[in-house]
Amino acid sequence: MxxxxxxxxxxxxxxxxxxxxxxxxxxxxxxxxxxxxxxxxxxxxxxxxxxxxxxxxxxxxxxxxxxxxxxxxxxxxxxxxxxxxxxxxxxxxxxxxxxxxxxxxxxxxxxxxxxxxxxxxxxxxxxxxxxxxxxxxxxxxxxxxxxxxxxxxxxxxxxxxxxxxxxxxxxxxxxxxxxxxxxxxxxxxxxxxxxxxxxxxxxxxxxxxxxxxxxxxxxxxxxxxHPACALLPQESEEAGVSTLVWRRQRPFHPERLYRALEDLCCAAVRSRGRFWLADRLESLLAWDAAGGALCVEYAGPWLASLPDAAWELVPPMRRAAAALDWHPVHGDCCQHLVFTSPGLDRDGLERLLESCLLTDEEYAAGPQAWRQLPAAFDSLLDPAS
Missing domain, CATH: 3.40.50.300 (P-loop containing nucleotide triphosphate hydrolases)
Structure with missing residues (x-):
């Protein structure tokens, strides 16, 4: 042979x-x-x-x-x-x-x-x-x-x-x-x-x-x-099909996002990406939805939460993805979600997503206060708890 x-x-x-x-x-x-x-x-x-x-x-x-x-x-x-x-x-x-x-x-x-x-x-x-x-x-x-x-x-x-x-x-x-x-x-x-x-x-x-x-x-x-460095689609509009790329650098309020999950996962035939919850600041979370069914999973830590020495162990594609999302305060912690569908209601979807973020007042309270918010995602991320 x-x-x-x-x-x-x-x-x-x-x-x-x-x-x-x-x-x-x-x-x-x-x-x-x-x-x-x-x-x-x-x-x-x-x-x-x-x-x-x-x-x-x-x-x-x-x-x-x-x-x-x-x-x-x-x-x-x-x-x-x-x-x-x-x-x-x-x-x-x-x-x-x-x-x-x-x-x-x-x-x-x-x-x-x-x-x-x-x-x-x-x-x-x-x-x-x-x-x-x-x-x-x-x-x-x-x-x-x-x-x-x-x-x-x-x-x-x-x-x-x-x-x-x-x-x-x-x-x-x-x-x-x-x-x-x-x-x-x-x-x-x-x-x-x-x-x-x-x-x-x-x-x-x-x-x-x-x-x-x-x-x-x-x-x-x-x-x-992999959700941490996925080559996600870009904004597009053609023949009645739209792709919305939604990126923000403020965490989600866990309870408000949880209440909106059904509407969000049914808003597009396909959605995916990575997101950030205020009560799980170090956790990079994966969003994967198709056919009205949503899978939310822990996908590792944000690079901003790792010591500098650990970066050498991170694959180059992961570091490149983090660099694209980098924020001077939050590092790579962000919302990066992509929704693709015929007949996509862009405006309505963006309003719903924005409503799930921390308000100005909640954001100003800082990370210690964020960690005390209701842990609405425990049933999805920690089913044994």
Whole structure:
């Protein structure tokens, strides 16, 4: 195996199964000697995950892998790397296309292949997208289990937040041609992930070029999604779709923000970013909402709360993000939230957000007084308390 050059591996992900299949077939027919691996997690209820390997002519093999810890995704991780290594060792495969099952997120699989694959090289990650389905999928707050798409019995993700992460992680979005898609649909895709390469799924030459990219950096991709240094979209307005970037350097009043959560997370089809609560001054909090469902999590300390010596241990992207938000008094502590949606009520949303900040009088009282404000977020951030 060591005598062979690394086997290029491209991951194709996405909840839009028909779009995903179209992209995979395009690659198989455009690259002689390519094969596609697919693990069907729908068979997990029977205690196995079904693996198929195919090329442009059809199916080459079909086998079952047992569940690991009652988790279909764990079985996928345990089975995928050995299969890729076997293909690499044969020296007969020019490109391995990993077609992920519907709700499997590419981040975890990209990191597994990069960390454990011997003789393979992850060249790129592509999410296949049907533009006409982006809005209905993002707006879908159903649990994956209700849709028959859960990857484990403990899977609590929703359709909307899963699709959002699939779309926003991949540096390449392959768009199929659906006559039902309009300018609003295409504007929504562009604003949700403005830095992605958006490629028509029928563009064989460009797809192949991206599949043989020089390499995919999982650390950079993870940092781009981490709330502390996310490459969040910029202000935009096109075809009835708006992106509002709201940045302030005054903390939220925890109780007023908590009361406004339902209205805020329903104000846009997608919102994300980082925020600052007056009673948790050192805590950088992550905001992640899709389909009317909101996830609020602790994402580490603000850099302003760390000793200078600790900065050397912080990744460069994190330091760069902090520098952009830096305030002479509060450091990088800030509100940086981004809302994207068709028909966004910008003025109403800004008024609601502003009403959740500390008033001038509350702000003037200072940090000691802020810490005494009602700890309204304890139930979300400290559920065990």
């Amino acid at each position: 060591k005598d062979n050059p690394p086997l290029p591996v491209v991951i194709v992900a996405g909840l839009h199964a028909d779009a995903r299949t179209q992209v995979v077939e395009q690659l198989l027919h455009s690259v002689p000697g390519s094969v596609a691996l697919h693990h069907n997690l729908a068979t997990a209820a029977d205690g196995t995950v079904q693996r198929t390997i195919r090329d442009a002519a059809g199916e080459l093999s079909r086998d079952n892998a047992p569940l690991v810890n009652d988790c279909a995704c764990c079985a996928l991780r345990e089975d995928l790397v050995p299969e890729l290594e076997r293909l690499a060792a044969s020296g007969l495969t020019r490109l391995a296309v990993v077609e992920l099952w519907d709700s499997v997120e590419p981040k975890a699989m990209a990191e597994v292949v990069t960390a454990h694959g011997d003789g393979v090289s992850l060249s790129n990650v592509i999410t296949a997208v049907d533009p006409a389905l982006v809005l209905p999928y993002l707006a879908n707050g159903d649990d994956l289990s209700e849709a028959g798409l859960a990857a484990a019995s403990t899977d609590e993700r929703t359709v909307g937040d899963t699709f959002a992460r699939q779309l926003e992680y991949a540096p390449v979005l392959a768009l199929i041609d659906n006559p039902d898609a309009d300018e609003e649909d295409r504007a929504l895709v562009a604003q949700l992930h403005p830095t992605a390469s958006r490629v028509p799924a029928i563009d064989c030459e460009q797809l192949v070029q991206l599949a043989f990219s020089t390499g995919f950096d999982v650390d950079t991709a993870a940092a781009a999604q």
